[in-house]
Amino acid sequence: MSLTSTPIPKIQTKTIIQMNNVWTSYDAKNFALKEITLSVDRGVNYAIVGQSGSGKSTLLKLINGMMHPSRGTIRVDYQTPDITNKKFKKMMAKIGYIPQTLGLVKNLTVLENTLMGALPRINTLNSLFNIFPSNEIDEAHRLLTMVGLENKSKRKAYQLSGGEKRRVAIARALMQKPEILLADEIVSELDRVTSHEIMELIAEAQRRINLTAIMVHHDINLALEYANRVAVIKNGEKILEIGVDGDQIIDFQTGNMTQQEILEMYE
């Protein structure tokens, strides 16, 4: 394929993630999520906000197949997410998941951590000897340049600051050439400037590739600023879902509402 040829678009439906009346629990007594119904369109930035313990991380783990609903159905690109199912592996390679704790391998370098995103498409034997095709290495360097870490590519992950670690996790996720990015509070503990830089990085990646981002935020203002849609979760239930279009905020049940009204509901 020549570099100039434009990719032929696949025939895709608008919806990439669909959850229907999903319930799930960690123990027999309490449901961590109740009656969740939502659908996410391709290419959007979908934000999930809510107090801590409301079930946001659980929601992401359902989408990437680490957890399973006890009731209801989930479809991610027509498939039921299940990390233990061999048939879902191809899809897993296309889901970039950044857990709240980032999950970097602290004794490996920034470059090695980034390259891990390419592992599913690399010959296993070669990868065991740390042999990566040169185009993959170039891609990793390109992404590290993009996130501003090229000069630290040989550093060990444990030697990085919190903001730098998040950038590596983003580079690793983008290295997957993902269709979906699941990011769990990756800007929550950062200062304002750094969190805006990181959100811009993701917005930039979304402009370049047709990436659907589902991002959990603690700060609803950040969600309103960057997301096309915001779902508010409270005690495991989706209490509100709004569309954001510039300054206009649309509640799909009651019509337009002001930012102040949303902040009040969030409290």
Added chain:
Amino acid sequence: MNPKNNLIIGIIVAVVIAASINIDANPVNFVDGFPKLIKIAEEMTQVDPNLFHIAFSAMFETIQMAIIGTVVGVAIALPLSILAARNLNSKWVYAPLRALLAAIRTFPSILWAILFVIIVGLGPFAGVLAIIMYTIGFVAKLQYEAIEAIDSDPVDAISSIGVSKLQLIRYVVIPESASHLLSQILYMFDYNVRQTSILGLVGAGGIGYYIINYIQFFEYGKATVFMLVVLIVVLVIDLISIKIRDKFIIKSQRGMEMKIK
């Protein structure tokens, strides 16, 4: 000191007394034998300096045995530890393997040495095989415990990329447990040098062979030379492993670069 501690101390003393009755331990025997001990100590001071070069070459053989035993033992223990880790395998794999490793650990190295002397004959090869067995039993256990204790965050994050099991082991499990492995190898080598020093008692090579011979013929002065050499070498190895530990392990565990003077 509170009453609970007193109770515990009381129980320990009672257990020691009970145990001594069973094994015929009698302080009177010890006191009776004391003059003999003084005589031995006196003879031990009459060291024979001419023997030092033989002692060092015997010690060199001992260290060679310990190096081979440790390296081969660790090389076998590593894959076994991965297979024995509960977080990476099904019960059908790890349970029998753990039972086998536990069985290997029940024998002290000296018993393995006797067994291998019977199988392969007298000499250092039997000693090396004994050290290998002992190393496998212990390093595999320490290492599967280290693997089970690794941080689950990178494991979850990398598994969810859809990597293969071998890739997960190569890129997460081994790097995350590597600092433990290095300290276990150092500890094991240190321990194996001391163990190998006594394997000569059963004819399995190394410096212990000389020591037991001299003691059998009551040449305590000569035995002292060999024991001194063991002491010196063990101390030197100890110093070296402290240096290595500081350089590689403390740094990675603290999570930052430190200068150690």
